[in-house]
Amino acid sequence: MTDVMQVKGLTFRHSDTKRWLKRAEIFKLGPIDMTVKRGETIAIIGENRAGKSLLAKLLVGALAADDGEILLNNELYNARVKTSATEQSRTHDIRMIFQHSSEAMNPGIPVGRILDEPLRLNTRLSETERKKVIEETLKKVGLLREHYYYYRHMLSDGQQQRVALARSIMLQPKVLVADEPFAALDPSIRSQTVNLILKLQQEMGLAFIFISHNLGIVRHIADRIVVMENGEIVESGKTETIFRWPQHELTKKLIMAYQSLVPQQTLR
Amino acid sequence: MPMLDIKNLTLEIDTGQGMVKALDKVNLTVNSGEIRALVGESGSGKSLIVSAISGALPGQWRLTADRLSWKGESLLSMTAEERREVMRRDIAVVFQNPVTALDPSATLGEQLEEGIPDEFVEGSWFWQRKQHRKKIAVSTVHKVGIKYHKHYLSAYPHQVPTDICQKFMIAMALVSQPKLLIADDPTRGMETTTKTQILKLFTRLNQTKSLSILFVSHDLLAIASMSHTMTVLYAGQTVESGKMKHLRKRPLHPYTKALLDSAPSFRTNLPPKSTLPTLEGTIPPLQHMPIGCRLGPRCPRAQRDCVVTPVVRRIHDHTYNCHFPLHMEKL
Numbered sequence: 001m002t003d004v005m006q007v008k009g010l011t012f013r014h015s016d017t018k019r020w021l022k023r024a025e026i027f028k029l030g031p032i033d034m035t036v037k038r039g040e041t042i043a044i045i046g047e048n049r050a051g052k053s054l055l056a057k058l059l060v061g062a063l064a065a066d067d068g069e070i071l072l073n074n075e076l077y078n079a080r081v082k083t084s085a086t087e088q089s090r091t092h093d094i095r096m097i098f099q100h101s102s103e104a105m106n107p108g109i110p111v112g113r114i115l116d117e118p119l120r121l122n123t124r125l126s127e128t129e130r131k132k133v134i135e136e137t138l139k140k141v142g143l144l145r146e147h148y149y150y151y152r153h154m155l156s157d158g159q160q161q162r163v164a165l166a167r168s169i170m171l172q173p174k175v176l177v178a179d180e181p182f183a184a185l186d187p188s189i190r191s192q193t194v195n196l197i198l199k200l201q202q203e204m205g206l207a208f209i210f211i212s213h214n215l216g217i218v219r220h221i222a223d224r225i226v227v228m229e230n231g232e233i234v235e236s237g238k239t240e241t242i243f244r245w246p247q248h249e250l251t252k253k254l255i256m257a258y259q260s261l262v263p264q265q266t267l268r
Numbered sequence: 269m270p271m272l273d274i275k276n277l278t279l280e281i282d283t284g285q286g287m288v289k290a291l292d293k294v295n296l297t298v299n300s301g302e303i304r305a306l307v308g309e310s311g312s313g314k315s316l317i318v319s320a321i322s323g324a325l326p327g328q329w330r331l332t333a334d335r336l337s338w339k340g341e342s343l344l345s346m347t348a349e350e351r352r353e354v355m356r357r358d359i360a361v362v363f364q365n366p367v368t369a370l371d372p373s374a375t376l377g378e379q380l381e382e383g384i385p386d387e388f389v390e391g392s393w394f395w396q397r398k399q400h401r402k403k404i405a406v407s408t409v410h411k412v413g414i415k416y417h418k419h420y421l422s423a424y425p426h427q428v429p430t431d432i433c434q435k436f437m438i439a440m441a442l443v444s445q446p447k448l449l450i451a452d453d454p455t456r457g458m459e460t461t462t463k464t465q466i467l468k469l470f471t472r473l474n475q476t477k478s479l480s481i482l483f484v485s486h487d488l489l490a491i492a493s494m495s496h497t498m499t500v501l502y503a504g505q506t507v508e509s510g511k512m513k514h515l516r517k518r519p520l521h522p523y524t525k526a527l528l529d530s531a532p533s534f535r536t537n538l539p540p541k542s543t544l545p546t547l548e549g550t551i552p553p554l555q556h557m558p559i560g561c562r563l564g565p566r567c568p569r570a571q572r573d574c575v576v577t578p579v580v581r582r583i584h585d586h587t588y589n590c591h592f593p594l595h596m597e598k599l
Contacts, residue, residue, distance in 0.1 A: 047459050047461065048429070048431060048459055156550045156551065156553070157310065157550075158550050159550065186309035186310050186486060186551070187309065187486055187488065187527055187530040187531065188309060188526060188527065188530050188546055188547050188551075189309075189550065189551075190530065191529075191530040191544035191545070191546040192546045194544055195543045195544055195546065198541060198543060199543075213458070213459045213460060215460060215533075216489060216531055216532045216533030217532060219532065219533075219540070220532040220538065220540055220541070220544075221540070221541055239540070253461055254459075254460055254461060257460040257461045257463070257464040258460050258533075260464055260493070261460075261463075261464060261467075261489045261490060261492075261493040261533075262489065262493075262533050262534075
């Protein structure tokens with residue numbers, strides 16, 4: 001397997017000193033090093049305020065990092081300096097699904113136009129070609145062609161999640177980053193989404209990086225786990241290794257808390 | 269003896285195209301000293317039941333029930349004062365969305381102290397009473413696992429993270445030492461460590477103070493670890509109800525089985541990355557409820573008879589509403 005993405009020494013510093021009448025709040029993320037292989041699923045776990053969402057945003061380039069570099073397909077992308085040319089190629093290969101998929105959609109325009117936007121801005125396809133691509137993608141995520149004309153409020157939670165997924169795979173990315181994609185979903189819809197993502201991964205060879213609190217799902221679909229605390233990766237490794245032999249204190253705590261909920265399962 | 273006893277609770281909502289039954293003959297009992305889980309996906313009417321018990325439904329919705337009683341007294345025929353008294357002292361509710369349920373214009377400390385009943389406060393002079401009230405507030409806050417009480421008691425709801433707000437709601441519910449705690453999705457959005465902490469607190473309260481808990485959630489992992497009995501709802505109908513142990517071991521309704529299967533944690537033999545078994549389709553919206561058994565269009569075992577609403581059937585204390593339950597051979 002080849003590396004799709006390499007992250008070296010990614011750092012982000014957040015300091016609030018500039019705001020007046022407010023105490024300085026200092027949060028430092030990183031340095032983060034990680035590699036992502038083709039078709040691999042990586043789960044990021046950790047407590048609240050550990051910098052998980054921030055890392056996800058940095059990876060997709062929604063926020064500019066202060067230091068470090070990201071290599072996508074062996075193409076250097078310095079996270080710090082943004083030139084339009086590198087950005088262009090980058091946005092094709094990595095996409096993000098946001099935490100609340102319903103709120104991340106524009107309520108004023110139909111699904112078709114929501115899905116049209118990334119194509120219109122990033123490709124040179126004509127309108128008829130774009131519509132064809134959108135219809136194919138809608139079918140791929142298990143929706144109907146008619147959903148092109150639907151508005152956000154006409155769709156159920158599961159369908160909205162599918163549209164969010166469709167939007168993110170629109171440009172045929174290599175890496176998909178998701179911030180708690182399953183948290184807001186009901187159990188039956190959640191397993192549908194899990195199945196869908198697994199299917200898409202097989203078809204498109206997507207690498208999938210996701211944040212989750214649900215360790216049951218993490219254990220089911222992740223190849224590797226990254227544990228974060230206070231902006232640093234404290235442990236990472238294969239899923240089974242982490243679940244069976246957690247090394248770091250925090251990992252132990254998380255795994256123990258999970259195991260204590262799981263019935264009839266002996267601790268090893 | 270059941271403390272809270274609900275039989276055939278029906279709630280009709282006017283959607284503009286005629287009345288729709290948002291809750292259709294729901295049965296639910298909570299015995300003293302038990303933890304009853306109320307499971308259902310969103311839109312199944314879990315929160316509506318909570319509002320119906322607490323009397324927080326809008327007046328234009330039509331609520332009918334054969335029985336809706338608290339310790340043998342009907343909640344529906346009570347006067348507003350009596351009902352308020354029951355809600356104040358005996359039943360406590362943790363609402364779903366903590367940030368919006370709290371008063372934005374008062375500090376958390378003020379809101380918590382307001383909830384302390386007068387007879388718990390010792391001291392004859394106002395400064396003594398004030399001190400003692402504060403002491404109760406601090407100890408309750410510690411009990412639910414909030415460490416920096418000084419900071420959080422003087423904070424406003426919007427300044428506080430959601431999970432602390434959630435814990436705070438639980439503290440506010442517990443401060444009046446209720447007999448029954450209704451917790452509407454108390455562990456939503458919490459990380460696993462905090463969740464276990466809250467669940468342990470509930471279990472401890474249940475054991476030491478014999479507090480009954482109606483635990484409303486769709487987090488099956490949390491439910492399975494602590495509750496004694498479970499009631500499953502689907503689209504406003506009770507689907508199955510019985511002891512947790514029995515339901516987990518042998519669910520009789522196809523929906524219960526699908527729900528249990530959807531949590532990968534329950535299944536130790538599941539190979540990683542395999543497709544999870546699911547029900548096709550989505551939860552029906554309120555305007556387009558199927559007739560008869562509402563699971564009908566999604567059910568793998570559905571037959572023609574399913575357009576008639578199934579009656580409650582019973583095997584010992586395990587009740588289910590299904591024409592073709594899983595222990596029957598497929599026709």
